[in-house]
Ligand SMILES: O=C(O)CCC(=O)C(=O)O
């Protein structure tokens with residue numbers, strides 16, 4: 001019987017694109033930063049691999065400086081608009097946004113919706129040693145995927161606690177056959193107390209996409225129920241779930257089919273992290289035609305320069321919103337997030353993100369629970 005009930009559903013499965021048979025030939029001599037072959041194999045067999053120590057302190061400290069600048073700018077805007085009473089400049093990197101959030105809940109969303117990528121983060125994403133590792137996963141032609149995030153996981157904040165999902169659950173169905181590795185890079189030591197990641201080991205092995213739902217609690221996140229994972233992805237939830245503490249300077253590499261979530265942040269500090277993605281240029285990025293990737297490596301032209309200008313000219317959050325509303329949007333303090341993934345899955349829970357989406361779509365009837 002066909003399982004296709006929602007636009008995101010498919011009967012197809014492509015295990016060969018994500019499992020060991022998809023591993024590219026490994027270089028005879030390892031380039032700087034490249035990982036031992038058994039770790040690369042693990043990425044394909046387990047669906048993820050932990051790299052304990054990879055980045056240089058100065059590479060990450062530069063990113064923290066860039067984020068400090070962004071918070072400064074945002075705080076000033078909120079202050080000038082009368083939305084916060086203080087700038088909280090006396091607070092540090094791991095505390096300041098939490099105080100701003102208390103006065104203006106949603107400040108993390110304003111930051112999350114950043115358009116242009118600061119130079120320091122561009123440099124991290126296209127870091128030579130990091131691209132050498134990505135080459136081990138997808139080969140020598142590489143684009144950066146348009147969906148990247150700076151996660152502002154303030155303490156005990158539902159809006160930044162991401163429920164179980166496969167990353168393909170956010171993209172259009174053309175991404176279902178495309179390997180898109182993610183590097184998840186924390187800006188402090190992470191563990192199960194401060195909201196680290198949890199992976200369903202081997203959850204990608206069937207090559208299938210499970211039926212997701214939207215939206216989790218008061219958030220814009222899609223979600224995947226444990227029962228559905230058992231049924232559709234052949235997962236033994238209790239035994240397969242694995243908590244992945246990642247230290248500062250380390251990273252977690254995972255594929256776009258493996259179910260994962262992040263745990264609640266029960267600490268007093270903000271759990272900052274980046275998630276950055278790549279894939280082969282010859283395959284679709286699956287972002288609803290909203291934004292394409294950015295060429296980072298070409299086997300034909302080893303000296304190519306990355307063209308950031310065009311990529312940065314287009315804010316994907318604004319475009320994602322326009323894609324569902326058909327209207328121009330540029331609301332500085334809009335703290336709703338809407339995107340085409342809301343059309344892919346059954347809406348089982350309505351909240352202000354979904355409502356904003358519905359209102360702008362003007363057709364509420366589509367959204368009633370099936
Ligand atoms: O950082 C998080 O809390 C969630 C990250 C995530 O789902 C991802 O990077 O795909």
Ligand SMILES: [Fe+2]
Nearest residue numbers: 165166167260
């Ligand atoms: Fe994810």
